[in-house]
Amino acid sequence: MRSAGRGRQSRGRRGRALGGSLGPWSPEASFFHYATRDVPFEAATPELRQHLTRDGRPALFTEYPDADRILLPRTPDPRLSAPLEQTLYRRRTHRSFSAQPVSLHDLAVLLRTVFGAADFIDGFEYGALIRRASPSGGARHELDAYLAAPNVTGIPAGLFHYNTREHSLELLREGFTHTEAEALCAQQEGTGQAAFIVFAVAAWERMRAKYRHPRAYRVSHLNAGHLGQTFALAATALGLGPFQSAAFDDTAVEDSLGLDSATHRTLYALAAGHPAPDTPTDTADLNAFRHTALRRGQPGRPDT
Known part of the structure; x- marks a missing residue:
């Protein structure tokens, strides 16, 4: 031994x-x-079950009951019925967008598809739990959607929280510009042109109530990735150009949204808009492969 x-x-x-x-x-x-x-592995001991029954049931939804709100349309969209293979291979990361605003209908469909409740499941001692189109560790679904919308028809430019239960937008602050979007997202390409940005924000209470080990922090980031993929595919099916990024000023984003940064943390930025019509192709050509190491120990050619 x-x-x-x-x-x-x-x-x-x-x-x-x-x-x-x-x-x-x-x-x-x-x-x-x-x-x-x-x-x-932490088995569901009687002590743990007692804890969960007593104080381990955080609210299923985040809501701002005093906020002005916009109830979103629930009209289905046949574009989401496109063949999966077609949508998968059409997906591209876009960083150049036209000035055309995104319609409220398209935004509503996208938010409902990615963050909406598809169903509810029996979580036994946890009560009813949400099922979304994306997986989530333990069905905790601790990630909420906060919207920064400078260019969407039918709503004022501003900052909003997406209320999953109501399928509504709760107004946090009226007024939001592309310049502010760039400032929040490290001045990276595309953020000053995208029609909107969705910040995926973790409400730690929902995850921590069940999972006591800090490895669950990893799971929240994986959950954000699941949502990001669903966002990219749904946006592609709707004819929008998506991009995802972890490059943002955490403190500035959370201050803008009125979050305390202790109980809620921003994990991911998901943005979209109408792709610019002159977006160049990014297909790798022969010269690109000449500068690529295709196997270990093979350096790419130096620039000439």
């Missing part, structure tokens, strides 16, 4: 190797990854 001392030495070597492999991401990324490895 390996001694505890040898085990600690082995873990120490793995930790140093991991830190070296992550390079400039360390020490933050290496600490997070190493500290959440090898999660123990």
